[in-house]
Amino acid sequence: MVATGRRAALDELGLEHVDLRPTDGWLAHDSTMRTAHHDIFVAGDATGRFQILHLANQEGTVAGHNAAGGEPSKRMDYRLKMNVIFTDPPYASVGMTSRELEADVAQGRHVVASSVRLPQTGRAITMGAEHGLWKLFADGKTGEVLGSAIVGPRADDLIHLISTLMYYRAAVSDISQMPWYHPTLAEVMLNLERELADLMPGLEKAPPPPA
Ligand SMILES: Cc1cc2nc3c(=O)[nH]c(=O)nc-3n(C[C@H](O)[C@H](O)[C@H](O)COP(=O)(O)OP(=O)(O)OC[C@H]3O[C@@H](n4cnc5c(N)ncnc54)[C@H](O)[C@@H]3O)c2cc1C
Secondary structure (H helix, E strand, C coil): CCCCCCCCCCHHHCHHHHCCCCECCECCCCCCCECCCCCCECCHHHHCCCCCHHHHHHHHHHHHHHHCCCCCCCCCCCCCCEEEECCCCCEEEEECCHHHHHHHHHCCCCEEEEEEEHHHCHHHHHHCCCCCEEEEEEECCCCEEEEEEEECCCHHHHHHHHHHHHHCCCEHHHHHHCCCCCCCCCCHHHHHHHHHHHHCCCCCCCCCCCC
16 A cells, blocks of 8 residues: 555645645645645645654644644654564664665765674574664764664564664663663664774773673
8 A cells, every 4th residue: 555655635625725735735844844824734644755653643743733833833853753664574764764874974974884684693593583684873973873774573663772762862882881681682782882883983882792
């Protein structure tokens, strides 16, 4: 159904009476979710952007706040946008994508990336996982976690570890300060951190996992 595409049901709302013309079936808006009409706000699928529930909820909160004249006004921030594809194994990502990072690097930003093959890690071995890769991206100067992509067992849940770190604008070095139960898929975060620390001299390195 995602591949086929969906359109918002805007036809019968009488938008033409307020001179609001959808572009390609979607309503253009600014970061406060205000449309071209000063008093009309939009959220969710009608924005034509991501068509994902958690972003529709976030946009709805921003639109509702601003429509009610809330001060200061809120702006939509897509920094924590997540994507999950419920394949087997699942795929999940949050924050910047590899492609966005490449574009940033091309413009001179110092971004570092690490990746770990899940079948080579403890818990994945006990689960018999044959496939899986976890990537982590961070700002090479500040160490701030910028994004992640995972394909492998429980990727849909594991990605929330990264979105939590990103919500609090945590740095890669914070990962090594936190406890991680062994053996879990989550503790792979330590492997990812160690690889990034090698690329960012000065960051504290996580101790190696037990043999
Ligand atoms: C089959 C399917 C599976 C999905 N799976 C996922 C998923 O796994 N994860 C995920 O994040 N997202 C998923 N989505 C997408 C997600 O459901 C939508 O992005 C999200 O619901 C958009 O929220 P919304 O408020 O814009 O629209 P909706 O949730 O569709 O709400 C719009 C509401 O407006 C009502 N309405 C429409 N026209 C009028 C009218 N003229 N007057 C009054 N009421 C009206 C509708 O009845 C509906 O209740 C899926 C969507 C589909 C169709």
